[in-house]
Amino acid sequence: MTSSYAELKEQAFQANLEIPRRGLAIYTFGNVSAFDADRAVFAIKPSGVAYESLTAADMIVVDLDGNMVEGHLRPSSDTKTHAALYRAFRGIGGIVHTHSTYATAWAQARLPIPLYGTTHADHLAEDVPCTALMSADAVAGDYEAETGRQIIDCFRTRDPTQTPMVLVAGHGPFAWGKTAEKAVYHAVVLEELAKIASITQSLAPNTERLPEHLVRKHFERKHGSKAYYGQD
Numbered sequence: 545m546t547s548s549y550a551e552l553k554e555q556a557f558q559a560n561l562e563i564p565r566r567g568l569a570i571y572t573f574g575n576v577s578a579f580d581a582d583r584a585v586f587a588i589k590p591s592g593v594a595y596e597s598l599t600a601a602d603m604i605v606v607d608l609d610g611n612m613v614e615g616h617l618r619p620s621s622d623t624k625t626h627a628a629l630y631r632a633f634r635g636i637g638g639i640v641h642t643h644s645t646y647a648t649a650w651a652q653a654r655l656p657i658p659l660y661g662t663t664h665a666d667h668l669a670e671d672v673p674c675t676a677l678m679s680a681d682a683v684a685g686d687y688e689a690e691t692g693r694q695i696i697d698c699f700r701t702r703d704p705t706q707t708p709m710v711l712v713a714g715h716g717p718f719a720w721g722k723t724a725e726k727a728v729y730h731a732v733v734l735e736e737l738a739k740i741a742s743i744t745q746s747l748a749p750n751t752e753r754l755p756e757h758l759v760r761k762h763f764e765r766k767h768g769s770k771a772y773y774g775q776d
């Protein structure tokens with residue numbers, strides 16, 4: 545029997561394969577989901593399955609309450625975090641969570657990643673934000689849903705379409721985008737920004753942030769109505 549979610553599962557599968565390919569995770573670490581806004585469901589990696597043995601048919605389809613709609617395996621343990629973000633952030637079509645090395649190091653240091661250079665400004669016009677550390681009460685509750693809440697709290701004064709990434713304090717990075725493929729792209733960029741910022745700080749601990757005129761120039765040349773970078 546063919547699944548009516550075959551295309552969504554294929555998108556999620558292909559995006560998950562990019563995680564080990566881009567060096568963002570070891571073993572079974574990390575997960576990607578792909579969202580179908582019209583049907584209000586998303587396809588996500590099953591829990592604890594190695595990337596080498598993953599198939600498109602293994603992807604689990606769940607609704608925005610995290611209930612299983614289709615699948616024969618248990619969905620990723622982070623499913624409720626993904627569901628919370630799809631409910632809160634309109635216009636996103638894919639989410640990635642990894643423990644990629646440099647981004648996780650900044651998350652563990654509980655520090656936003658400073659906007660030191662134009663590589664960073666090409667993708668977002670502010671520091672990569674870092675959430676507050678989760679309280680004991682929140683951890684004792686619905687942990688994965690609370691992780692989503694930590695992220696959403698951090699975006700009360702931010703636009704998730706302009707800043708498609710975050711560090712969860714003490715834990716690791718989440719990234720998102722219009723599609724699952726774009727979300728993985730942002731996760732790869734985030735890891736690179738984290739790495740470059742780490743090296744910059746080790747060379748010159750007092751490095752100042754890039755001045756606003758350079759930030760605006762680089763961000764606006766790639767984003768918004770006046771963008772002129774690339775070939776459309």
Ligand SMILES: [Zn+2]
Nearest residue numbers: 641642715716
């Ligand atoms: Zn994690």
